[in-house]
Amino acid sequence: MTDPSPHAESLRGQIRITAIKALQPQQGATLIKVETDAGVYGIGPCHGSGPSVRAAIEGLEGPRLPHLGLIGKDPLAIDVHFHNLFYAYPQRGRVMGVLSAIDIALWDLAGKVLGQPVCRLLGGPFRDEIRLYSHCPGGDHLSQDEWKQRADQLQADPYGFSAYKVDIHHVLRAHMQEYVPSIGPREARDIAKAYELAREALGDDIDIIVHCHNELDLPSAIKTAKAVEPIQPLYLEDPLAPEFGDAWMALRRTTRIPLLTGENLALAEGALPFLQSQAVDSLQPDLIN
Template identity: 35%
Template sequence: MNQIIDYELFEIPPRWLFLRVETSDGSVGWGEPIVEGRSHTVRAAVEELLNNYLIGEPVDPIEDHWQTMYRSGFYRGGPILMSAIAGIDQALWDIKGKQFGAPVYELLGGAARQRIRVYQWIGGDRPSEVADEAKQTVEAGFSALKMNATEELERVDDPATVEDAVDRLRKVRDAVGSSIDIGVDFHGRVTKPMAKRLAKALEPYEPMFIEEPVLPEHNDALPDIAAHTTIPIATGERMYSRWDFKEIFESGAVDVIQPDLSHAGGITEVKKIAGMAEAYDVALAPHCPLGPIALASCVQVDACTPNALIQEQSLNIHYNETTDVLDYLEDPTVFEYEDGYVSIPDSPGLGIDIDEEYVRKQAEKTVNWHNPTWRHEDGSIAEW
């Protein structure tokens, strides 16, 4: 019987946490359990779950392991626990795929496509002049972009703030034309009244979607926002299980869901969330401003999910100032983008080979990433 016998965790730049799980037959699987800016906390949760429930157990019953990790604690859900479960789940699927000599998607029913479209981030936390960057990104072969809509906003802000957001999107649209999709991320920075005003103002420039128009604790406002615009609404990066998504499916207000494979319970859970979404005619576009293991896990789910629309990826994103996605891979061509798509890999497990020597070297560095704290002009805290 092949058992889980050991694990290691590596905090590495720019802001990631990698998990290496080893089994009694020498198999190794990799996962990426991380909450950006809370790596120490998630690390402790991963250690607690593995030490209490999985060390010494057979590797094969992934569904039972998932249920054990989720249900054996009286308190459940939330970003820390679900991200810890997610990384462990990814590593177990990686091992299982390698044992069967098949990509994970083959074990989940087989491929529904040969490639998945990807989009590229432009700009940074505070959007500025992004038209030139958008044009360069399109020239590099991408057919879809995403940008932040605004800086911090007051609860009810002035017309100039709305005009600035519209002007940025207009310049990007003028630069790339109508055949390029542009996602606009509200980033949870926007209150309900401003979300309605912004959506109406941006509509003439036809964004692919507006993302997280309000924080998930205000998802009850989404039907009202949806009633004010024809722009597709996307959300879900700060939702962690199928139970979190249930309300928005039932409301009918959301067109694209964005669960994160490193936050929402991993491959096991996101595949279930995607199936629920299909029943409500909602598309899947997994959130992934993270590292190569998270991205590989996303692509495995995209491959076997009929309603997968597009995949976020973090190559050259503004967070990756010291180390980028491809640096940790033995063969970076697995994520080679062509015509705005990435091919579905056919290698076993997650379809990637981690450069373990490089991981260990990078893990010697001090990593202490936290997102900035923003404040309004009156000194009160602002959403980042």
């Protein structure tokens, strides 16, 4: 596709959306593609499989509320489209991710039409660089040899990551978000040992994030926090169910570890009570939500 920026003036007010498609790569998130009659398109990532995302798109473009469909509309009316689709589906569930992906795709498309990076359309870049972390793979998290191998691999990584996210379900030998009974003394000992081995292998210059995937009840979250406190994690991430509640405040009072959440919150409204109550130290929103 040729760069549309020289034709931005002629496209404004005339370009129209012709199709919304769900593309399923072999790896990674499903991609939503918003196409136009000018040959310009936008891409937005989305959780969920291709068939489920296509079904959601068909619902959004279906006969229930045909006047809110995007086909034939101006792709630059981004806020209008998001407002209409958002309030058309009060029981949003997984549709929220599709709406977000369409919104991202429209912003991507707008940047191409206007010949500007999207960050500039949103007010300009705030930082020149951000810190990134690497994600620990599976395996035996109670094996000292495997932790040495992970540390060697991280040290050899050309990107120079200085933080490492380690998922608790690997320590518990469970699948992610599989039901796990409340953590007892044995599980707490395994958690303490696994993260102690991680600290020994990685050293003090690599920060460790303890990731819980919103899987724990309050007693288990408190036990987990106490088990990993000696290694001084950078964060305890998503220890409780994503929705704000009294449990978050109770956990806040029992641990000195910085708390992190956000990837499963929808919109700014989902994050607001965490900010108002200072229940967490940092937010890590997932733009797809």
